Amino acid sequence: MSNLWFLYVFFSALLIFTGIYCLLTMRNLIKLFIAVEVISKGVSLVIIATGAVKNSILLAQSLAITYIVVEVSLVATALALIINIYKKNKSLDIRSLSKLKG
Amino acid sequence: MVFSFIFLPLLIAACLPLIGKVSKKLIPDVLTNAALAFLLLNSILLIKPVFTRGSLLQNITWFGENVNLQVALDGFNLFMLFTIALVSLCITLFSIDYLKHYGYQANFYALLLVMVAGMNGLVLVPDLFSVYLFLEVAAIASYALVAFGLGPEELEASFKYLMLSVVASAFVLLSITIIFGLTGSLSFQAVARGLQDLDGGGLIIGICLAFFIMGFGLKAALVPFHAWLPDAHPSAPAPISAMLSGLLIKVSGVYALFRFIYSVVGMTPALSKVLMAMGTISIVVAALLALGQNDIKRMLAYSSISQVGYIILGLAIATPLGIAGGLFHLFNHAVAKGLLFLNSGSIQHITGTRNLNELGGLGKKVPLTAGTNLIGALSIAGVPPLAGFWSKLIIIIALVQAKHFGYALIAVLASILTLWYYLLIQRKAFFGPLNDRWLKIKEAPFWMSAANVILALLCLLVGIFFTPVFKIWISPAAEALARGVQQVLMWGI
Amino acid sequence: MIIQILLLSGLVIFSILAILLKDLLKAALSLAVASLFLGIIFFRLGAPYAGVFEISVVAGLITVLFALTVALTRKDSEVQEARLTRLVFPLFFIIFLIIDALVMKSFLQQVPALPAGPETGTFGEVLWKSRTFDLVAQLGVILAGVLAVLALFRKKEEDKDE
Structure with a gap:
């Protein structure tokens, strides 16, 4: 049974890798946030797969739904930020945001 | 009674935007401060029952039906609750006058209360997934608060902070899920028992721990993961900087990490070594970076990273004395760094700038602001008899006792470095010749000064009455943590 | 089993498309398609509620929010990505895929048997x-x-x- 679990973990690792690659290399703010969404898909896949393999799918389902609610809240906040940044800079390029030096 | 820590702030936060339509300033001010004062009182009232019984478990039922609303309270999280209530009360007192710069008070207070509720929830729940959720509650509120001024810098800092923080919490959730897969449950107790019974799988647990350290290390701004903090903390309005630096990084980073490590997974020597090394690197690197800053708030932000390094160094020694030192430093740093960030808000309110090179000689004009700043700075730098001195001393004694002489030496040297950059602030801002620009400045308004004075008095009094405070307040909290996994198994859920 | 692997591959492919496509609107749409795949996987794993949520909220609501943002920020917001980013991605992806497969294979033997009592209730x-x-x-x-x-x-x- 746990062979199956590793299959899902394998695929979600691919998703998370793709997301992190994009976060590290891309410059468009909206693209960056799409990357975050891809990472969160990987995480929710692991949650449901774990529940399905360990016979606690009901619990895993409620966790996944809660996670989706969190995601919606985050997306709303982040997109509001992006629109505000666009209003100020007239650009979605991460390089136009270099007033702070990290 | 314990539940009011979560429900009361949420309830008031939900009402505030509507109340804000009727009364722009007075009612939100009074309501927020009253709520936080109530929580502070509540946490003081809980001291006796919790300390006599060791731990306290509370359930509520929904119309007679059994639902899983359960909180567990022991010395450690009561200590955190008290710190949260105390510092955030001072911050809202300060905000009464400070928020004139920003307007839109009701919404500001509502977000602040949601953040407090998130932190209280994180501290109280005995369940891995709920910890993650309350982490997100506090985090989402903090993104909006960092961007509250809506200037380009605020927005940029907030976006950076959001991106890194979302990745951090994704990793935390991932490793929570893997632990759920290994043990089949999520409550602290069942997971702790499950991990003890587990044979094999050490590698996977190691990976989970690495994810935890990465995720919570990012929230706590440990050095390889610190890039967001020097942007996010200075850009926020001063009360929020104080909130983030004083409380949020400690609750969602340090508390959550060490609660998991001590009470759920169990501390091991290897883990202790890794965390101590990370803490020490943070102390040194951030202290060196702080020296080069001209903006007061950026300097304070780097100092936060450095001091969190001390806290983690102390907690990671894994001896009772080390844990006590770490927790004591956590409290002292929350109070003193809250004070310093609020104070930088006062300076900005008085003069309109935070650039150290433009300031100078303010001490004669605004003695109250200058005096409280001096006390806070000396406390963090570790000058006797202020509170910060004792906590650093305890951490260093614990290091020597545990025969980590190298770390002890670094801790002593870095604390001299700390003193140096805090004296730099003092010299550039408050001493020296008075710049002509500041001839007409006036002392900060009443509530801003009041909040500064309360926090400065705390630094002073905790330092002077250090023995009783340590014995009554810090030791029980440290014991709860030092008992490790046993503490959670004792809860008897 | 094969259907499941196909669905998972579809999820990964559309996620990669969402990242690589230049047009933001198309990227948002392929993200929605990826969500659809994920929702179907949830259904097949016996999690219908989560599947419905994934499809209606993530594929629906979040895509609408993304499209709205793209529309609001459309004017002269072309961002020039480094060309290397897209070219190098397949290389990194294949390297990671191999590492991932090897790591998972080595883990297969190491995970202890897990206690899993069947759940009751709805x-x-x-x-x-x-x-x-x-x-x-x-x-x-x-x-x-x-x-x-x-x-x-x-x-x-x-x-x-x-």
Whole structure:
């Protein structure tokens, strides 16, 4: 049974890798946030797969739904930020945001 | 009674935007401060029952039906609750006058209360997934608060902070899920028992721990993961900087990490070594970076990273004395760094700038602001008899006792470095010749000064009455943590 | 089993498309398709509620939000990505895929047998009886999100002298 679990973990690792690659290399703010969404898909896949393999799918389902609610809240906040940044800079390029030096 | 820590702030936060339509300033001010004062009182009232019984478990039922609303309270999280209530009360007192710069008070207070509720929830729940959720509650509120001024810098800092923080919490959730897969449950107790019974799988647990350290290390701004903090903390309005630096990084980073490590997974020597090394690197690197800053708030932000390094160094020694030192430093740093960030808000309110090179000689004009700043700075730098001195001393004694002489030496040297950059602030801002620009400045308004004075008095009094405070307040909290996994198994859920 | 692997591959491929496509609207749409795949996988794993949520909320609501943002920020917002980013991605991806496969294969033997008692009750009961605190936290998260959006989109008139 746990062979199956590793299959899902394998695929979600691919998703998370793709997301992190994009976060590290891309410059468009909206693209960056799409990357975050891809990472969160990987995480929710692991949650449901774990529940399905360990016979606690009901619990895993409620966790996944809660996670989706969190995601919606985050997306709303982040997109509001992006629109505000666009209003100020007239650009979605991460390089136009270099007033702070990290 | 314990539940009011979560429900009361949420309830008031939900009402505030509507109340804000009727009364722009007075009612939100009074309501927020009253709520936080109530929580502070509540946490003081809980001291006796919790300390006599060791731990306290509370359930509520929904119309007679059994639902899983359960909180567990022991010395450690009561200590955190008290710190949260105390510092955030001072911050809202300060905000009464400070928020004139920003307007839109009701919404500001509502977000602040949601953040407090998130932190209280994180501290109280005995369940891995709920910890993650309350982490997100506090985090989402903090993104909006960092961007509250809506200037380009605020927005940029907030976006950076959001991106890194979302990745951090994704990793935390991932490793929570893997632990759920290994043990089949999520409550602290069942997971702790499950991990003890587990044979094999050490590698996977190691990976989970690495994810935890990465995720919570990012929230706590440990050095390889610190890039967001020097942007996010200075850009926020001063009360929020104080909130983030004083409380949020400690609750969602340090508390959550060490609660998991001590009470759920169990501390091991290897883990202790890794965390101590990370803490020490943070102390040194951030202290060196702080020296080069001209903006007061950026300097304070780097100092936060450095001091969190001390806290983690102390907690990671894994001896009772080390844990006590770490927790004591956590409290002292929350109070003193809250004070310093609020104070930088006062300076900005008085003069309109935070650039150290433009300031100078303010001490004669605004003695109250200058005096409280001096006390806070000396406390963090570790000058006797202020509170910060004792906590650093305890951490260093614990290091020597545990025969980590190298770390002890670094801790002593870095604390001299700390003193140096805090004296730099003092010299550039408050001493020296008075710049002509500041001839007409006036002392900060009443509530801003009041909040500064309360926090400065705390630094002073905790330092002077250090023995009783340590014995009554810090030791029980440290014991709860030092008992490790046993503490959670004792809860008897 | 094969269908499941096909679905998972579809999920990964559309996620990669969402990242690599230049047009943001198309990227948002392929993200929605990826969500659709994920929702179907949830259904097949016996999690219908999560599947419905994934499809309606993530594929629906979040895509709408993305499209709205793209529309609002459309004007002269072309961002020149480094060309290397897209060219190098397949290389990194294949390297990671091989590492991933090797790591998972080595883990297969090491995971201890897991205790897994069958669950009883219905979904609603589990959510209400054992995850009640999550509902409270959900309220908190929603409240935080609403307040955050209100604060970020507040009207300029309410901003006082700054």
